[in-house]
Amino acid sequence: MVDFEVSELPPSEHPEExxxxxxxxxxxxxxxxxxxxxxSELTAEGPVLLVFTPMDGDFPATYVWNxxxxxxxxxxxxxxxxxxxxxxxxxxxxxxxxxxxxYALFSDPANDVGREYGIDHELDGMxxxxxxxxxxxxxxxxxxxxxxxxxxxxPDFPEYDEIEDAIESL
Amino acid sequence: MADQPPIxxxxxxxxxxxxxxxxxxxxxxxxxxxRFVEAMHSERDAVKRVSGVRTVPVIVDENTGVTMxxxxxxxxxxxxxxxxxxxx
Numbered sequence: 723m724v725d726f727e728v729s730e731l732p733p734s735e736h737p738e739e740x741x742x743x744x745x746x747x748x749x750x751x752x753x754x755x756x757x758x759x760x761x762s763e764l765t766a767e768g769p770v771l772l773v774f775t776p777m778d779g780d781f782p783a784t785y786v787w788n789x790x791x792x793x794x795x796x797x798x799x800x801x802x803x804x805x806x807x808x809x810x811x812x813x814x815x816x817x818x819x820x821x822x823x824x825y826a827l828f829s830d831p832a833n834d835v836g837r838e839y840g841i842d843h844e845l846d847g848m849x850x851x852x853x854x855x856x857x858x859x860x861x862x863x864x865x866x867x868x869x870x871x872x873x874x875x876x877p878d879f880p881e882y883d884e885i886e887d888a889i890e891s892l
Numbered sequence: 893m894a895d896q897p898p899i900x901x902x903x904x905x906x907x908x909x910x911x912x913x914x915x916x917x918x919x920x921x922x923x924x925x926x927r928f929v930e931a932m933h934s935e936r937d938a939v940k941r942v943s944g945v946r947t948v949p950v951i952v953d954e955n956t957g958v959t960m961x962x963x964x965x966x967x968x969x970x971x972x973x974x975x976x977x978x979x980x
Contacts, residue, residue, distance in 0.1 A: 749928070754929065754930060754935075754936075754937060754938040755902070755927045755928055755929045755930070755938045756927070756928045757925060757926060757927040757928065758925070758926070811928065815930070
């Protein structure tokens with residue numbers, strides 16, 4: 723039982739399991755620098771967990787990345803965990819340092835990737851700003867979606883245990 | 893990374909010395925890959941590891957095996973390697 727109201731989001735048209743996730747190129751920010759990187763360059767090296775979050779800042783992105791950092795699914799496993807939000811490279815850099823995390827984050831301020839993935843979300847009360855809704859895609863080496871989770875309400879958080887099962891059955 | 897251009901350019905956003913190198917790379921129509929680094933000088937370990945210094949710009953040119961800092965030196969190097977005088 724929740725004692726507060728969550729908003730339902732309209733249906734989304736996102737890549738489903740078995741489909742190929744769209745490729746894109748965006749600045750990928752790590753602890754030390756950023757550079758343009760394509761999703762396909764990452765998947766060419768092995769499976770990728772692509773995590774869309776709300777913009778860096780308050781609790782939504784913080785909760786997700788604290789959880790992913792603590793679960794450390796990539797440790798001892800052929801898996802890359804990578805994020806994406808509308809935050810700029812400078813914000814990502816600060817966020818990565820604050821969270822003391824090793825994961826790199828794509829920067830997509832115009833939310834084109836969110837639209838391409840069919841998960842864009844117009845923020846109520848922040849006119850002119852849209853961002854991807856929270857979503858997680860587990861991709862194999864040819865960008866085939868092996869697991870997909872997309873938020874159906876706002877706020878919403880990934881099904882971490884389901885993701886873990888999907889990773890273990892790769 | 894697959895299909896990377898042979899020149900990697902370590903730069904800061906809006907740094908005039910870096911822009912000088914940007915113009916020179918454009919002048920010779922050279923393909924390059926930009927790596928934007930920390931503005932804080934003391935935190936630029938990525939640059940320090942490749943070049944031995946924490947200043948930008950730095951370029952790494954895999955065509956020639958050259959790693960170079962300082963915009964004036966880089967401009968001169970690009971002129972010499974890719975300009976009219978090259979191969980003359």
